Amino acid sequence: MSPYRLPDSLLEQLLLEDTPYGDATSFALGLSQHQGVMHCVARYDMVLCGSEEAQRMAELRGLQIMLPARPSGSVLSAGSPILSVQGAADALHAVWKPAQTLMEYLSGIASATAALVAAARQGHPHASVACTRKSFPGAKAAAIKAILAGGATPHRLGLSETLLLFAEHRTFLAEHSPAEMVSRLQQGWGERKVVVEVSSVAEALVWIDAGAEVIQLEKCTPTQLAEVVAVARQRNPRPLIAAAGGVTQANATAYAQAGADILVSSAPYSAAPKDVAVSIRALTAG
Numbered sequence: 001m002s003p004y005r006l007p008d009s010l011l012e013q014l015l016l017e018d019t020p021y022g023d024a025t026s027f028a029l030g031l032s033q034h035q036g037v038m039h040c041v042a043r044y045d046m047v048l049c050g051s052e053e054a055q056r057m058a059e060l061r062g063l064q065i066m067l068p069a070r071p072s073g074s075v076l077s078a079g080s081p082i083l084s085v086q087g088a089a090d091a092l093h094a095v096w097k098p099a100q101t102l103m104e105y106l107s108g109i110a111s112a113t114a115a116l117v118a119a120a121r122q123g124h125p126h127a128s129v130a131c132t133r134k135s136f137p138g139a140k141a142a143a144i145k146a147i148l149a150g151g152a153t154p155h156r157l158g159l160s161e162t163l164l165l166f167a168e169h170r171t172f173l174a175e176h177s178p179a180e181m182v183s184r185l186q187q188g189w190g191e192r193k194v195v196v197e198v199s200s201v202a203e204a205l206v207w208i209d210a211g212a213e214v215i216q217l218e219k220c221t222p223t224q225l226a227e228v229v230a231v232a233r234q235r236n237p238r239p240l241i242a243a244a245g246g247v248t249q250a251n252a253t254a255y256a257q258a259g260a261d262i263l264v265s266s267a268p269y270s271a272a273p274k275d276v277a278v279s280i281r282a283l284t285a286g
Contacts, residue, residue: 002072003148005052014098023093031089035283038092040082043275047114048074049149050106054099061095063087073149104273106146112271113150119249120263123256130155134266155264164195178210204228219245222258229259
């Protein structure tokens with residue numbers, strides 16, 4: 001099921017990037033007088049994403065929907081149909097590459113996310129995967145849709161959303177104790193959890209004692225994380241433990257087995273695109 005659809009303003013921008021002054025080849029050949037059909041098919045197995053946007057691009061250029069788009073989040077096998085549209089040949093060419101490329105990139109992210117979630121759930125059935133805000137600048141709305149389609153959640157959508165205390169914050173507050181910093185955050189933003197990023201077991205234990213509600217272990221091994229989990233489980237209320245920094249499909253199972261409640265990762269954003277095969281053919285009159 002699609003979590004949301006990207007706005008028409010963004011889709012128009014993508015279309016106009018490819019045809020800022022029209023399509024020279026289609027114009028020179030007079031293709032607006034011809035009718036055709038375009039089929040989009042999964043070339044390989046994939047978790048689909050961006051199909052609603054592809055359909056909407058077609059609609060924005062006056063094309064008729066023959067086969068409605070399969071929804072984002074659909075698990076497709078190679079050869080599965082995604083979308084079919086028909087109409088003026090120049091409109092088909094205007095939509096072809098922007099729609100295809102968007103689906104390929106977002107399906108790559110969604111597929112990598114789904115694989116990461118599956119690896120985490122092998123380690124623990126309730127492990128949660130949260131993807132960071134480190135998507136390509138300017139592409140956050142599309143990237144977040146893709147990770148949601150793949151079964152993850154956003155770690156944080158931006159600095160305005162969550163309380164995440166880094167060492168880079170604490171360096172300016174050396175005169176304050178960990179407990180004072182946690183208390184200040186809790187008093188100011190009482191409805192939000194206080195998350196503290198640490199880089200060692202010793203540091204994690206200090207911030208557990210200070211009352212942090214989530215301990216985010218940066219670049220720690222599964223063994224180190226398990227040590228922190230053992231302490232956290234003795235506390236009431238128990239802080240959540242997140243693994244962050246270098247979390248990938250290859251090590252997600254180990255972190256989940258070690259007891260991580262949340263696996264924080266940027267890895268899906270750099271996934272290879274998933275090919276979408278596109279075919280266009282002319283429609284004969286009558």
